[in-house]
Amino acid sequence: MKKISTAALLLLCAIGFAQDDDKKPNITVSPYYLWSEPTQYGLSFELNYSGIAGLEGSSSILNVGYGTMTYDAPGINEVDGDGYVIELGSRGYFNKKDYGIYTQNTLAYGNIKFEENGVKGTYSYFSFLSPTVGYKFKFGENLSIDPSVGVQWVIQMKGSGFVDNKNVDEWAGRFGIKVGYTF
Incomplete structure (x- = not known):
């Protein structure tokens, strides 16, 4: 996980620094909270292409997060688990800038481990459908607040261990907030 997030961050930085100075994309780094199943806390990296002809209003997104989840199954008391979630996707702004209303979709992989009261198990999923709508508010040149709402369908x-996927929904609502700083 550490290698994947480091490689992705280096790729985003390399793309950003490889551009001409007058056409350089900006990078927004945001701590985020996403209420979903699993709930996520982490860092989000947005590489925005505003000012580059043909790419105005589009961004690449990388979310690297810590995931928590409560598993509830018949015959087993609720068990709390934690793990990691990685999401990679794209975002499109309607005003062709780096703020305002947007739509987004991400590919995601999550791995949550449960180990409590002598029971062990792992829940893993992949998602390629996670449509999100949000609004990015900018304050000055660098600070932003980004609330969003969406759904996610998981495979x-x-x-x-004791984890049986019949006890976990394939669809999950998502409500998130990011507070970002743009470089």
Whole structure:
């Protein structure tokens, strides 16, 4: 996980610094909270292409987060788990800038491990459908607040241990907030 997030961050930085000075994309780094199943806390990196002909109003998104989830199954008390979630996707702004109303979709992979009261298990999923709508408010040149709402459809991988995917919904609502700084 550490290698993947480091490689992705280096790729985003390399793309940003490889451009001409007058056409350089900007990078917004945001801590974020996403209420969903699993709930996520982490860092979001947005590479925005405003000012580059043909790419105005579009961004690439990388979210690297810590995921938490409560698993509830018949015959088992609720068990809390934690792990990681990685999302990679794109965002399109309606005003062709780097703020305002947008739509977004991400590819996601999550891995949550449960180990409590002598029971162990793992829940893993992949998602390629996670449509989101949000509004990015900018304050000055660098500060932004970014609330969003969406849904996510997950393809669940075979659970391990006591985890049975029949007890986890394939659809999850998503409500998020990011507070960002643009470089």
